[in-house]
Amino acid sequence: AQSVTQPDIHITVSEGASLELRCNYSYGATPYLFWYVQSPGQGLQLLLKYFSGDTLVQGIKGFEAEFKRSQSSFNLRKPSVHWSDAAEYFCAVGRNRDDKIIFGKGTRLHILP
């Protein structure tokens, strides 16, 4: 079965600094990969997704992620964070387009002013 690991439970960065959130997946073939964001008191919103093709994927709110098959990773990045980016971020994986989505345990991002 596929699984997702987000090794960092909490990350704190200063406003304006760059960000990288780590995600590792376990699955034999190329999975469908996602990053979702959950703001306080809200449901989850899709930031970006990767199915195939270019391994660098652009998403909403200035986020991007890079798929690295050799490292089984799909890390999320942003060049300069804003205070409004404080939220919880979830990496997720599906085996194919018809499969359920399995989520990692999330990384809570804190922003210092």
Next chain:
Amino acid sequence: DSGVTQTPKHLITATGQRVTLRCSPRSGDLSVYWYQQSLDQGLQFLIQYYNGEERAKGNILERFSAQQFPDLHSELNLSSLELGDSALYFCASSVASGGAGELFFGEGSRLTVL
């Protein structure tokens, strides 16, 4: 606003009781998913329905059941409630039979079992 509506937003009940959580998917979406979010377990997939039929089952307890009605809304029934069932329950919908397109999440139903 994702277009997914969940009711109630908050629910407080006692151990041993039964509750029903309701979800209305986005207009046109045929799939409904239920997830349970707790501090220790994270976001756990419970069950998925597609156009009225059960499509996939995850870590759903036997005390829990769900269904999707002909109008595509879904209900999650939780019975013989235990303290550990306290959690945020999310419903999500998608147009496809799987989640590989995009899942649209409701704001959740927060269940507190006392």
